[in-house]
Amino acid sequence: MGHLSQGGADRDLDRPARTGRFLSRRDHRPARRRCVHRTDHRPLSSRRKKEMNVSIRKTLCVGWIGVLCAAAVAARAAEKAGIYEAAERAERLVVHITAPNTEGAGILVHVDDKYLYGITAKHVVFSRGKAIAGLQVALRPWPGRRIPVEDLKLHFQEDLALFRAEIAPLGLSRAEIVQAIPMDQLGASDDLDPGAAVYSLGHSAAATWISPKAALRFSRNDQRMAFLFESDCPQGHSGGAVFDGEWRLVGMMIEEARPFCRALRIDPVLQIVQGWKVGVSLSPPPPRKRDQAAPRTVNVAVMGFDNRSTKNLPHLGFVAQDITTSYLHTLPGVVLVTRDRLNAVRKELALPDTLKPGQGVTRVGRQLEADALVTGSIVRYDVERRTFEGYGTSALQDVFRMALTLQILDVKTGRVQFSKNFEVERTKQYPKAASAPGEPIDLTSELLGALLAQAEPDIRSALSQVIAGLGTANQFIAVPVSSSPAGAEVILNGIYMGKTPITLQLALDLHEIKLILSGHEPWVRRFRTEVGKGIEATLVPKAR
Structure with missing residues (x-):
């Protein structure tokens, strides 16, 4: 080895x-x-x-x-x-407004060579019949610098004010201000659907900015000028901004409306600002490059309108149906089923004058090749004539009131996609009673037009959900409703649904329910639908 x-x-x-x-x-x-x-x-x-x-x-x-x-x-x-970058850009639009006895927020809308202009809630800058003294504005990009408010314009119907402040104390030019505060962040409140994400930004009493990164939820439009969203509206948020899911400006917060916060829609607010002869620098962001897709349309049939008011006008339902048809014709993406087609199918199927859920809606809709059916009822139409006398003369006033219930039925599911009650009031003044007509004039068309204009955002939202196929509003949940004692009338979102006990098929959304029983106090609640949860009401007898 x-x-x-x-x-x-x-x-x-x-x-x-x-x-x-x-x-x-x-x-x-x-x-x-x-x-x-x-x-x-x-x-x-x-x-x-x-x-x-x-x-x-x-x-x-x-x-x-x-x-x-x-x-x-x-x-x-x-x-x-990207989200935080968009949020940081948007937040620069919001300013802090202070005075010895007030604090709130505002939104910049315009900058010229000498002044900057902004909007805020009127109650932030105006109190006890006069403008609050010592108002100052602080801009987020330049902390510690405050510039005095020089001028105010007030809107006495809405909680809205426009303020003006000179930019000289900042020591900056218009170009420098606009570079630091991008003005291309304007959105459109009409594009918001129920449940859509929104963000709010205001200023707290503790001198800190409150900007929730968790999205809040848009609830619904509140008449022409405002909308509601789910928020507790913290103190100091008055005059602050509401942004959509992409951080584009869509509204200005004004007050708490539990369980919501109420905001003015930015679109009509800017129209008011322009009416005050003030420019608006805000503009929509540049369009994003997206794949071009064929525009989506929804086929709509308008039918089954009737008159349930106390006014004896047999043709009022048909008038409402014709005006609704004409109005829907103006909406983009809506294709209406022709009247000839409607009459042919009505005759073939022997349809009743009115069409309600559960009465073969799917069969009728498919026969009409429609995606949605729009129907409704005139539930109120009355005229009150008032006479005023004094000082040797007499005046006369006609007060017109109309209420319309609209329903949109989804042909695919056969269920109610949208149901709501709309009301409108108009007044005609005659300084001299002798100049008034013997009978009140016919304001049917004007009233119906005003009702449909009021309903347009909800109609758009409902039809867009029909197009989407299975949107949030199409996910229906069975909600049993009972009362003690039984037999109470059930009013859901202003619409009579039947008597307790009853099971309602409701969309995933916020709802308002009212139970009415003779001899008992009305029972009213707002609730959000949840799987497995029903409504049980104990009605309280009226005091004698």
Whole structure:
């Protein structure tokens, strides 16, 4: 053994020495043994080969998962960064308004070479019949700098004021201000659907900005000028901004309306500002590049309108139906079923004058090749004539009131997609009673036009949900309603639904329910539909 070892050593020593990156055979062997971890040269068993293959696959799989996770994290980080960048840009529109006895927020709408202009809630800057003294404005990009408010314009019907402040105390030019406060952040409140994400920004009494990164929820429009969203409207938010899901300005907060916060819609507010002869620098953001897709349309049939008011006008329902048809014709994306087609199907199916849920809506809609059916009722139409006498003269006033119930039925599901009651009032004045007509004039068309204008945002929202197929509002939940004692009338969102006990099929949304029973106090609640939850009401007898 010693000879063999010596011989091997002599042979290695006789060879030229290896330098650089090459190893001697003796140095190389242990390394090879360490890598293979074997001391013999027997072939690997099939079991061992499988184990090694599984190990290799696991290693590769873990590697690919790591790559994919890293890519996903990077994408989420980029998206989050984009959201926060948009939020930070939008937040610069909001200013802090202070005075010795008031504090609130405002929104910049215009900057010229000498002044900046902003809007706020009237009660922030006007109290006890006069403007609040010592008003100052602080802009978010320049903390610590405050500039005095020089002038105010007030809207006496809405909680709205326009303020003006000179930019000279900032020591900045118009270009520098606009560069720091991008004005291309204007949105459209008409584009908001129930449940859509919104964000609010105001200023708290603790001198800190309140900007929730968690989205709030748009609830519904509140008449022509305002909308409601789900928020507790913290103190100091009056005059603050409401942004949509992409942080575009859509409203200005004015007051609490529990469980909501009420905001003025930015569209009509800016129209008022322009009516005050003030420019508006706000503009929509540049359009994003998107794949061009064919515009989506919804086929709508208008039918079954009737008159349930006490006014004996047999044709009032048909007038309402014709005006509704004409009005829907002006909405983009709406294709109306022709009158000839309606009459042919009505005759073929022997349809009743009115069409309600559960009366073959799906069959009728498919026959008409419609996606949605629009129907409704005139539930109130009355005229009150008032006479005023005094100082040797007499005046006369006619007060017209009309209420319309609108329903939109989804042909695909056969259920009510939208149901709401709308009311309007108009007054005609005659300074001299002798100049008034013997009978009140006919304001039917004007009243119906005003009602439909009031309903337009809700109609748009409901039809867009029909187009979407299975939107939030199409997910119906069975909600049992009971009362003690039973037999109470159920009014849901202003619409009579039947008597308790009853099971309602309701969309995932906020609703208002009212139970009425003779001899008992009305029972009113607002609630959000939830799976497995019903409504149980204990009615209180009226005090005698």
